[in-house]
Amino acid sequence: MSQRNRLIVLTGPTAVGKGTVEAALRGEHPGVWVSVSATTRAPRPGEVDGVTYWFMDEEEFLAKERAGEFLETAVVHGMAHYGTPLRPVEEHLAMGVPTLLEIDLQGARRVKERAAELGLEVVYVFLAPPSFDELVARLKGRGTETPEQQAKRLETARVELAAEDEFDVTIVNNTVEQAAHDLWQVIAQEYGIR
Template identity: 55%
Template sequence: MSDGTGAGSGVRARPRLTVLSGPSGVGKSSVLAELRGRDPELHYSVSVTTRKPRPGELDGVHYHFVDGAEFDRMVDAGELLEHAEFAGNRYGTPRAPVEAALASGLPSLLEIELQGARQVRAAMPEARLVMLAPPSWEDLVARLTGRGTEDPAVVERRLAIARQELAAEPEFDEVVVNDDVRSAATKLLDLVVGPLPGA
């Protein structure tokens, strides 16, 4: 685990790629929003997706929204570091911005689903995988059913996928429990910019 000497010391470790994953409804967007205010130098990858924007989402900020044909073109051209299908939509990580950030000395953070995290681990074994987990299964169920934005069948599919994702915890290097957004963001930031174990 991180020894806590990174984020607070003001000393950057060598740049690395951190992959944040976790089940739908665990609060990844809230934790990342908190993180953005803490460290403006950190590079955040903006994923490409074929799903439609939700209210308040902006193209190029939250996601790059594309159609299926453009997504296929990016896959065929090798422009995506990883790509996967989730809940009927496709998501991918543009490769060039991540490689450019790391080459310039900036730590890079990806927020992607389990399928994509596994692809990144295969392509870049040095990447650190972090799972954002709920305080309890009951808490996650309450968050998903409390959204009120999706029909029950979609929620059930998300819960089934969430069970699979949480079962993959042993594949991750670190687990951060999101019982408090500010606390979770602090722990995540230390993992992203702090020294690697043994460094």
């Protein structure tokens, strides 16, 4: 695969704003294709099947996993399965469409394990919070998890933050607009876009 068809993997700790930055990026650059992950977790208010995630039960998910239909899979926060459908990623890369995966640390590590066997070239981007205190404030401000779920996510976040040096590029999410701009710069460079 040529350098101009590299998969961009965006990860970072829980509640760092990966989805928000990705949405801002797509608002400015709608030609970027973002993979829609599959999950066994229940939809949150406003989430749409096939747009936000492919929602499925555990039996369906595990059958697809056994069939090799995912680029990566992970169990996140010990609660739900997540996975990246492989075929759409390969199709968009083959067409030269800037292709982005927004996934958690486990998923990024799994992509690293499988990329070579699948012939994928990947650029790994770590989205970091300005500080751990800011990450805590963002997580609590979302209001989508119970205090117990928040505690589990923050425990996970500490581990995820320690993995920053495993990535090719770090972008600090001080503001969504700047982080989206910085992410676009990485994509534009990899795809030869001016």
